Amino acid sequence: MTSVLLTALDRVLPADRITSDPDVLRALSSDEAEWAPVGAATAAVRARAESEVQAAVRVAAELGTPIVARGAGTGLSGGANAVDGCLLLDLSRMNAVVQINPDDLTCVVQPGVVNNDLKAAVAEHGLWYPPDPASAPWSTIGGNTATNAGGLCCLKYGVTRDYVLGLRAVVGGPAGYGTAVWLGRRTAKGVAGYDIAGLMVGSEGTLGVITEITLRLRPAPVGVPRTIVGAFTTLVDAGRAVALVTRLGLTPSALELLDRTCLNAARDWKNLDVEADAAVLLLARVDTPGDSGEAEAAAVADAFERSGALWAALSTDDVEAEALFEARRLAYPALERLGPVLTEDICVPRSKVPDMLAAIERIAAEHRVQIATIAHAGDGNLHPLMLSEPGDDAARIRAQQAFEQMLDAAIGFGGTVTAEHGVGLLKRGGLRRELDPGSLLLQQAIKDALDPRHLFNPGKVL
Structure with missing residues (x-):
């Protein structure tokens, strides 16, 4: 099949767009999802124009070859992973x-x-x-x-x-x-x-x-956003602060949660000038201009304090404030440097954030898994990060069990198994547990109608 596919592609595409080099295929065959299965691709096309995508799809369809499109490969669900015998469509060079x-x-x-x-x-x-x-x-x-x-x-x-x-x-x-x-x-x-x-x-x-x-x-936004930092002794207290901010009708432009493990990993990796004197930090940004923004920032800080914060303060150091948000952005790759990281992407109603954070702590203890937590806490989107040692199969199995149990906990709180990372390969079972059976049938019908031969990224999502 490899020679047949390559010959057919060579007829319709420039030679430099096509590769079957094993090292290149290996590099293009997976995203960042830990422990998601990866198939063996037959070939890759590095397209530079829509017409080249069309040509590649026509050839693949004629031969019944599965098609997996990918970009930078930064996904965390296995959605861009190769399936056996597939054609990889690399779209990263279509960057205009x-x-x-x-x-x-x-x-x-x-x-x-x-x-x-x-x-x-x-x-x-x-x-x-x-x-x-x-x-x-x-x-x-x-x-x-x-x-x-x-x-x-x-x-x-x-x-x-x-x-x-x-x-x-x-x-x-x-x-x-x-x-x-x-x-x-x-x-x-x-x-x-x-x-x-x-x-x-x-x-x-x-x-x-x-x-x-x-x-x-x-x-473009005008003015300088205000950053509010709250330090908490427990995840649950931080969750209560998130729920109170919501209940008070406050809408910061960002409300992020970062535990000490994540903060320290990012700080050590990039030599960030930040310190944590608590188990959990909440980072809020208010971009409402003028006196209204000042009042909103003060109300957020007050909500943190009313929820049990060790301290809450409006940052007066823009460099330090940016370093804290940089630590939040870098938390996942910083932890990934230390060993395998299985990343969750659950989302619950904002009122249930404290309950979900408590459930995460229970699940971590039950399965003896180290879990670091970051979150887009303001909208209930939590990213528990399950850490394990390289080559430790027992730890891997416990992490995967904790992963599935957290999906069920999120569903039980009226939440969803994925807020932004996608279903991919890792959450197909969770999707079936979350959705109404009738909804699953409708989604399968849509797939059947728009891709009757199931050539586009088969085995993913549904």
């Missing part, structure tokens, strides 16, 4: 910012554009693209769209889906495999037909290959 329109507050980008590079490009026009996953320095807009990524400021400004107006995708099904279609709109409002563009956001490459995205932008 096609258009920035300040008048309409929109931009058009290819899927390989790195999140932070887009932010920098639109900032030159006085504009802002808010979604900011911790992987923003490396992750691509295509991958962000495929998983509906969130980030630190999604509490106030929303997630990727809130900014995708439309997209182009190479699809299959009724349109025919390899057909490029435009989905969505370019206007601020629009309800013409079903929202198929919205369906593609978060579909993890299982319904087609996204080749271009039209995004909504916002004017």
Whole structure:
């Protein structure tokens, strides 16, 4: 099959786009998900244009070859992992910012554009693209769209889906495999037909290959945000503070949780000038300008203190405040340097954050697993990080058991098994436990209709 696929691809694509080199395939075959299975790919196409994606999809469809699209490979669910015999479509070289329109507050980008590079490009026009996953320095807009990524400021400004107006995708099904279609709109409002563009956001490459995205932008923020830091002796107390902030109707632009293990790992890795004198820190940012912002910041600090904080203060040192948020962003890669890390991505109603944090502590003790915790706490999105020693199979098994038990706990609190990392391979069982059986049937019907031959990222999500 390898020679047949390579010969067919060679007929329709430039030779430098195609590779079957084992080392290259190995590097392109997985994302960052610990212990997610990885199949053996047959070949890879490093596309530079939509027409090349179309050609590759047509060839794969003719031969019945599975297609796995990928960008930077920063995912944490196994969604970009190769399946046996597949064709890998590497979209990282499709990295052009096609258009920035300040008048309409929109931009058009290819899927390989790195999140932070887009932010920098639109900032030159006085504009802002808010979604900011911790992987923003490396992750691509295509991958962000495929998983509906969130980030630190999604509490106030929303997630990727809130900014995708439309997209182009190479699809299959009724349109025919390899057909490029435009989905969505370019206007601020629009309800013409079903929202198929919205369906593609978060579909993890299982319904087609996204080749271009039209995004909504916002004017660049004005003023300097205020940072409030609260120190707590327990995760549960920090969770109570999060619930109180919500109950009081306060809406900081970010409300992040960082435990001492995560903070120390990031500090030691990057020599950050930060210290922790407590088990848990809450980091809040308020970007409301003027006196209203000052009052909101004071109210957040008061909520921290009323919830049992050792101390809570408005940071007067912008460098220190930025270092704390940098530690939050770097927590996962810093811990990953120390050994295998299995990352959770559960989300619960904000009122249930204290209960879920208490459950995490119980599960860690029950399975004798070291768990470090970071969280987009303000919207209930928790990222417990299960740590183990390299090569310790018993610890790996205990971590995987704790992982599944946390999924069940989140579901029991009315939450979800994934808020932004996606289902991929790691959470297929959790998805089935979470969703209504009728909903699962509807989703399977959509997959069958849009990808009847199950060639797009098979074995993922459903």
